[in-house]
Amino acid sequence: MIILHHLNKSRSKRIIWLLEELQVEYKIVAYQRDKENFLAPEALKKIHPLGKSPVIEDNGQIIAESGAISEYLISRYGSGKLAPQKETNEYSEYLQWLHFAESSAILPLLMKMYLQKDGCETRYLATYVDSEINNVISYFNDSLKGKTYLINEQLSGADIMMSFIVEILEKNGTLASFEHIKRYADLLKTHHAFNKADLLEAQYE
Structure with a gap:
């Protein structure tokens, strides 16, 4: 199962949308921003050294960066959806x-x-x-x-x-x-x- 490490009010909402479009099985692990400085919690650094979101776990891999995550998920699970054919x-x-x-x-x-x-x-x-x-x-x-x-x-x-x-x-x-x-x-x-x-x-x- 894909695990999405999701930070509230962040770019990772796009990855929720993408996962829903792909209709794959996934789980959200949610994190909350600090109420004073609005930064991500230290707990995210246990998943990825930069402590940022989104991050996904899939097939033993930890993948960060929204663009890379999107490319990976669409290529692996898209079955021709959500991207044109390669080499076009x-x-x-x-x-x-x-x-x-x-x-x-x-x-x-x-x-x-x-x-x-x-x-x-x-x-x-x-x-x-x-x-x-x-x-x-x-x-x-x-x-x-x-x-x-x-x-x-x-x-x-x-x-x-x-x-x-x-x-x-x-x-x-x-x-x-x-x-x-x-x-x-x-x-x-x-x-x-x-x-x-x-x-x-x-x-x-």
Whole structure:
């Protein structure tokens, strides 16, 4: 059985969604953030040295990093679902979006969050971060123009990975500024497994 080490209010909710879509047997081991500093508990370091989530255990392996976990699970359990066929142009595009979520897309959004928490004045960084967010999210928005999903007009692991970016935009109140992402966000919410992941995360809160 797959074990998902899940931290509340974290990127691992995407992995719950993915596991539900794959319809595999899995178990959630839940962890709670520290109420004062909002960091993950020390207990997660017993699973992986970085003490971060998501982490899965499967077939004697411990696998960290959302993109790697998604690639692994879809390749092993997807049976042709949630990814285009390998060695196609669509597969290359799929891989780019799968990893875009945790590279180009997330970095400026995290930097913005840290700057807001710190409350410091900056001479350069805040302006740069705002510009980079606009560049990255506008690219995402433009890429969805005329599309239903990111790849092949059907749900894939790329959409599941990018859902976390969509949720950040929704939470920070900027989603309405990007019409194609807004439409896409509404579409993702129509998936039963997406809503099941929401319910499960609330259950383990």
